[in-house]
Amino acid sequence: MSDAAKLTRKDFTSDQELRWCPGCGDYSILANVQRVMPELGVPRENFVFVSGIGCSSRFPYYMNTYGFHTIHGRAPAFATGIKAARPDLSVWVITGDGDGLSIGGNHLMHTIRRNVDLQLLLFNNRVYGLTKGQYSPTSLIGMKSKSTPDGSIDHPVDPIAFALGAGATFVARTIDVDAAHLQQTLRRAHEHKGMAFIEILQNCPVYNDDEWIEVEDRKQRVEAALVLDDGQPLVWGPADQRRGIRIEDGIPSIVALDAGEDPVSKGIAVHYERHETPAYAFALASLQRPAFPLPIGVFRAVEKPTYEAMLQQQVDDAISKMGKGDLAELLHSGDTWTVTQ
């Protein structure tokens, strides 16, 4: 086994030439993943990156780990098989809004509900890039694309609400260009025992440029983003113009705060990741631009038994109860008869 302690970013960089467009958000995500990997205490050979089809799905080729570039939308199913076979591996699924939520929506839902212990990074740029610019399942109503010259008429799916609805035990949103927040989110996802779902807001400079500029741009972000911090009130805005989110009967509303005013005394919700019910996290997920700031951070982190651990437990229990299977015994079980000469 290689020594996990001595690894550096370079150890995770493959010899393949990067083939994303200049300015693509994927570059930043790749660099940050490569920076975080050496810190996780996992031997390099135990990492597996699995992807489907799309721009983001080229990701495994650039990681000097085990990698599997599979077929469109099915990466979570492949990853489930890998993890079921080898629970000790650290499995990372890379997908996008088209791959994960359109053609692969079914697998994503079921992998989340099974709570397979893997990290799934959904790069959301609200457009199909590799097929050259069609609208995606997260594109907003009215989006003009090559396939929707008159504007999209599909109501979009919100990845966070989708994951919560499927029963996700860990749900987070982060931003391609915010290195510190992205890295911290990756670490948290890796620590989480169970399926970790991360939506990464990612810029496509060619087909949907600046879709997330409000939260990517540090100046605009002060107004447009609500950074979630466990145990802290839901407050955002410049120091002289702070506002908070109050949640009553599951409905969020904005409350203005005077300078120095205690948010809790004004009924501002305090962020808590471990509510047993997902109702609070759903309320957060409903916060959308432009009416509300966009929440960034960990929405929910709860513990549930993992799929592969329960599967392994059934094997272990069966062996301790029945003894290791014996083939001859199996073939002779039940009614048999012997023919002599």
Next chain:
Amino acid sequence: MSKTSKGSSASSQKRTEKLEHVAIRFTGDSGDGMQLTGTKFTESTALAGNDLATLPDYPAEIRAPAGTLAGVSGFQVHFASEDIHTPADHPDLLVAFNPAALRANVNDVRPSGMVIINIDAFNKKSLAKAGYEDDPLPELRERFKVVEIPLTKLNREAIKGLSLSAREGDRSKNFFALGLMYWLYNRPMEPTIRWLEGRFKGNVLEANIRVLKAGHAFGETTELFPVSYIVPAAKIQPGTYRNITGNTALAWGIVAAGVQMNRPVFLGAYPITPASDVLHEVSRFRHFGVKTAQAEDEIAAMSAAIGAAFAGSLAFTTTSGPGFVLKQEALGLAIMAELPMVVVDIQRAGPSTGMPTKIEQADLLLALYGRNSESPVPIIAPSSPGDCFHAAIEAARLAVEYMTPVVLLSDGYLANSAEPWLIPDVEALPRTEIENHTDPEGFQPYMRDPESLARPWAIPGTPGLEHRIGGLSKEEVTGSVSYDPENNQRMHEIRADKVARIGSVLPPLEVKGPSQGDLLVVGWGGTLGAIVTATEEAREAGLSVSNVHLRHLNPFPANLEKVLGSFEKILVPEINSGQLCLLLRAKFLLPAKSMSKLTGQPFLVAEIRAEIDAMLGQEN
């Protein structure tokens, strides 16, 4: 029923007659327990040492409307003191629980055969439901020996005093008929009683045992049956036998493959008729280290299996036609990534949803050519229920030795039919332990074994072998993504060559009958029994006919061309519209003749025999 001798039994006042072979068909509503009745009779018959073959035939609906033709379920069992290969074209005895079952089956009964009916179920209403305008019995009495038994009434009498509802009580009447059959053919009741004791308790157990014994006693005392029959044990190869269906054998073969290759088994599957039983059966064997996963759909089942194969498991997925279609894209990836796994397609009648419980072998070309581009894959087809066990092991062995997905084509006939199976000696089963590649020195993901052209199985978790695979075209040896035109051509050729090389290690085809002559009957899969029986009969009648049965459909065994060339004419009976025939004609430029059947039913021996006679200019 062919008679050989007469004698008197020591245990009964009645005469016994010795027969060489008998075929019985149990028929009733799909809720009448016909499959269970047939299975139990089969088990007792197997224990009596007969050779046997069965044919279950049931509707896809779990409970079709009672008393209608759509809801009729049947189970035919053919047993003999000689070697037999088919469930028989025509039953000697039909048990019909209602008019619909009678109407749907009676014309299959051999002339002057016996027809036992539950007369309690025959009334104006039920006759009308079955589509009979007049009472059919007077006419049938002319053609058959019709025995009318008040099964419902006798059953109720037998369970009198037990506190069971009328509905619960009436459910055991199939065991009355079973007990009667046990008497009629001198079969032991003990295996069924043992099974009942393991399955039921209290009043239900008591009722079933009472009814079974009552049926037996009824046979002994009634004047309706002056004779009971003995079918002596068959002279078969010494050894220990069990009764087995194709699906059970396949499931056990999957478990055995893991043991013989010393690899943990992973089976990903999605429920589909008639393949679900394999998933059920394999799921019982967690103590073999087997992991099974019921996936969200066919694609996920296939994908998870490929993922498990990448991670070093011996991976399987099991499905039937429509599911096999859905798996094709992922199968293409497994071919491209050169990962070992077995895709089992238990073919059923189609197209589309078709007739899920009926028989076809029409997915051969789908298995061969059903993917985008050139994507060669080895194909294996077992030819009897017990053979499914060995085919599963062989498919897994080829997959691992050649680092390729392998398709195993079973069918609904093999899946549900049963035969006595010589239990193999575990020590004598092939062992294939392929080690994972672990040496980083000079490692390349697409380096190859010079003989088999297999690439190394380098699984995640192995230090120094980190590499990426995927569906994009890959450079020879290094496995880097490549759009180089010449490289792409070479990789196509390597994949094709790798599969083709399997042909040279296959055992040569064995011709049954003379190795040259007027006519060769070529088959594959579940048609073996009918073809063997028909060709044997034809030879006995003096015709120059042999048969050969293909287990390997891709690649073909090396001597196939020579075998085909040794006969004047070639007949290819298939339960499709001539798929193997098309391949043989295309590959060998021979005027092979297709014999097609698409009724959802297996070939009758007589059908193949008639075709043989016609081809050889014989008058029937």
